Amino acid sequence: MGSLRRSFLKKSLATTAIGMLPNFISQGASENTPVETSPEAQRKKLMSLLGDMPFAYKPKAPRLIKRETHDTYDLEYLEFDFNGMEPVPGVLLIPHKRKEKMPCMLYCHAHFGTYAIGKDELFNGRSVMPAYAQVYAEKGILTLAIDSWCFGERKKVANGSQGESDAFKKLLWEGKTLFGMMLFDEMRALDYLLSRPEADPRRVGVFGLSMGATKAWWMAALDKRITTCLDLCCMTDFDELMVNNNLKGHGIYYYVPSLLKYFNTSTINALIVPRPHVSLNGRMDDLTPPKGVEKVRDYLMPLYKKAGKENNCRIELFDCAHQELPEMRKIFLDWLDKYLVNT
Numbered sequence: 001m002g003s004l005r006r007s008f009l010k011k012s013l014a015t016t017a018i019g020m021l022p023n024f025i026s027q028g029a030s031e032n033t034p035v036e037t038s039p040e041a042q043r044k045k046l047m048s049l050l051g052d053m054p055f056a057y058k059p060k061a062p063r064l065i066k067r068e069t070h071d072t073y074d075l076e077y078l079e080f081d082f083n084g085m086e087p088v089p090g091v092l093l094i095p096h097k098r099k100e101k102m103p104c105m106l107y108c109h110a111h112f113g114t115y116a117i118g119k120d121e122l123f124n125g126r127s128v129m130p131a132y133a134q135v136y137a138e139k140g141i142l143t144l145a146i147d148s149w150c151f152g153e154r155k156k157v158a159n160g161s162q163g164e165s166d167a168f169k170k171l172l173w174e175g176k177t178l179f180g181m182m183l184f185d186e187m188r189a190l191d192y193l194l195s196r197p198e199a200d201p202r203r204v205g206v207f208g209l210s211m212g213a214t215k216a217w218w219m220a221a222l223d224k225r226i227t228t229c230l231d232l233c234c235m236t237d238f239d240e241l242m243v244n245n246n247l248k249g250h251g252i253y254y255y256v257p258s259l260l261k262y263f264n265t266s267t268i269n270a271l272i273v274p275r276p277h278v279s280l281n282g283r284m285d286d287l288t289p290p291k292g293v294e295k296v297r298d299y300l301m302p303l304y305k306k307a308g309k310e311n312n313c314r315i316e317l318f319d320c321a322h323q324e325l326p327e328m329r330k331i332f333l334d335w336l337d338k339y340l341v342n343t
Helices: 002-029 039-048 133-138 160-173 178-195 211-222 238-243 265-272 290-306 326-341
Strands: 063-069 073-080 088-095 102-108 142-146 199-209 228-232 277-282 313-318
Touching: 039 211, 039 265, 073 133, 073 178, 088 133, 088 178, 102 178, 102 211, 102 326, 142 178, 160 178, 178 199, 178 211, 199 211, 199 326, 211 228, 211 265, 211 277, 228 326, 238 290, 265 290, 277 290, 277 326, 290 313, 313 326
Parallel strands: 102 142, 102 199, 199 228, 228 277, 277 313
Antiparallel strands: 063 073, 073 088, 088 142
16 A cells, blocks of 8 residues: 555656646746836836845935036036935036926946046046037036946045955945946936926936946836936847856946846846837947847847837947947937937
8 A cells, every 4th residue: 555655646746747847947938037027017126136225215415516617518516415325426517508498318437447437427538439528518418427336436445446346245245236226326316317407307318338338228227217228338138248258348246146037138128118229339349249239139129119119229230349439429419319309
């Protein structure tokens, strides 16, 4: 009798395992894709992967440090109290050319391992990209840039790379992530930008180069207040980055625990659909493998087409490395006119 029972249990377990197999296969097939179907549930899940964020903290009013007047714009240098952990320096560009309500731009600076450079990139540019301050001034775009964690005035130690690594480790111990806190501060910056009486909340852009580009498409995915996304030289498909053995190419801030269990670059960017999104990248840029850029484009374009907004998405490769070419600048200028300034 005992042997019959053991035989029966063995067969039952085998049958159960076979019955569960399709479920395991299904789970494997859905790897790197959101487990929830609604965009809001996906945003909530994506946000949860970024660690604990101090949303309950009530910021104090910003402190005006100084004002500067330039030929076509004024600058307000501000110190923000966004997170209750450390001050956040920022600069607001107010165009002289203005209407009662102005389109807005959240400007996210790059990394490049140049930790002393932060928000000032807005008006100083980079060797690979001319400054955008004059562009925004001429188009009448109210623009805010802040120093990201570990950059600009938030650079805490002489060795900026060590400071970034230490911040990453400390925040991880606290249940946070460095990238999560970077994005949190950008969200608070957007709160402030849209609180300005000059701001038109119906016209809100986000722009960035490199690290700033990654921030831009994450921000647009997470925050529906952003009405158009412009990113330069960092549309990186995570899988292709690994195929090319170049995880070292991106800073430590870039890596979010458990992200690939639920999302990939395409599914994060799908949360921007159907809002306007332009992404320009270099075919010879090892930070943005061309196959990966094409993979994201081929995933997103049918979604925009299904939404009847095919013209709202433009993802292109150019024969360059990690840089902005004049023809890329022209595309961005046209995009600003069409989707931010003249809407």
